[in-house]
Amino acid sequence: MKLLSQYKTLLLVVALILLVAMNYNTVNFGIENDCIGIVFSSILFAIGSRKTNFKVNYFVVALLLIFEFVSYRLHTKSLHFLALLLLACLIYYSFTKKFSYIAFICILLFSSIFNKFFEHLTSEIKQTLCYGVYLTLKNIMTIDRIEGVNFYLNGAKITIDTACMGLSMFKTGLLTGAILLTLEERKNKKNFSVVQIVLFCSLIIILNIISNYFRIVTLILVQCTQENVLHHTVGMLCFIVYQVLPMLWIIRYFQPKKEEIIVTKTKSNTLVIVLMIVVIFITSLEMKKEKNDDILQGLNPKYKIETGKWIGPEVFKIETTNKLIYIKTPSHKPLICWTGNGYKIIQTKEVTVQNQKIWYNVMEKNNIRYASYWWYECGNKKYTSFVEVMFMKLLYNKPIRLINETSVLK
16 A cells, blocks of 8 residues: 555556557547647646645546546547546646646637537627628728628628638637746746636637737728738738737736745545546547447438438438438538538528528528528427537437538529
């Protein structure tokens, strides 16, 4: 027993390494999602952690249990990868009593689960920003009209593409802010309070919205929305002028005031860590099992699946004379697929059909407009929220799917 106590740090680190090796595919998936962000966040956690008397382990363990429960039920790689990162943070905190709230936020933001959340909001955010730009410029320059993300100027159409959402700039801005906060702490040898950290991050988000707003304004003024050198130069300049420079100015008024904390002695939480290792090990075994939910199971008979075909392991296609129907796994959001294939989203809104809410979109490609209806489905119920349908899947473990019907708009 004394031997185990003496080498417990080494044993826990070895256990973590073995879990990482066991989950090679999951770790590879997480790193491929955003390698630079995860690496920088992890380094920031190691160098920016500070001593704290706050019982961080309770919060981290609660998150870890939630993530692993969802991963076990839904085979969600992104959450399972995040759980492995949380376990590493928990082990580090257990033996150093140090924790970095700043880096912890960055770890969450650079996870693919945040990407999925952001992707499901990009359409709405983009249209709101574009309408704000329209209200600003309509009295300055001649804008005939606006349709969603399409501006009509003197008969010419200018489209704001998905790249102008600035997801990468959003996360880069927060990471830059995290680095600034960490450098200030190390320079002053004092710590920021949680309130200061949250307030500074909130200001960064506001600055990001302002940056994206002026980015779109500039692109409209120079009539450049194509992916070229000018487009990227405008984006970088707006990021520097409206986000980085204001952060450098604001940080002067966010001085860390908390002195180095003297950590009180607490009971060892080694047993808790061992239990978390067991939980992750069990989930890892479950994740290795093949989980093939049949997205065609229980499908409405009106969809003639005998005339359709699989165009991928997660996408089933049915073609009729006047309609194209896709049945997919919920992760294949149409707005993302369309913009990736060159379609311009003109309008997005919720409509009610047969007393159930679904999404209605108008899009355009090669001067042809298309009308598209799509929704998530679990059993006989339709949903417009990805989070809601995944919650239903979590509760009832029934197959869920996304149905998308598209036709030429006449």
